[in-house]
Amino acid sequence: MGELKDRAKGLTNEALGNVKEAAGKLTDNPSLQAEGLAQQAKGKVQQAAGKVKGAFGNEI
Structure with a gap:
């Protein structure tokens, strides 16, 4: 679940940064x-x- 949260936050920050x-x-x-x-x-x-979390199965 951490993978999806991080990626969603990242996409949001990139979009807001573009604006x-x-x-x-x-x-x-x-x-x-x-x-x-x-x-x-x-x-x-x-x-x-x-x-990275996705590649390691959220174990990090």
Whole structure:
């Protein structure tokens, strides 16, 4: 179950990060744009953790 949670959280963070990045570009707000990029990176890490958990059967 941990695999699915991590992957779902990762997808959510990536999507929200994309929205923040786009909003930052649109409003010329570099801080919001950077926050979006950071959130996207967090999402990618969460997805990778979910994949690892899936490969090891949630034992880690």
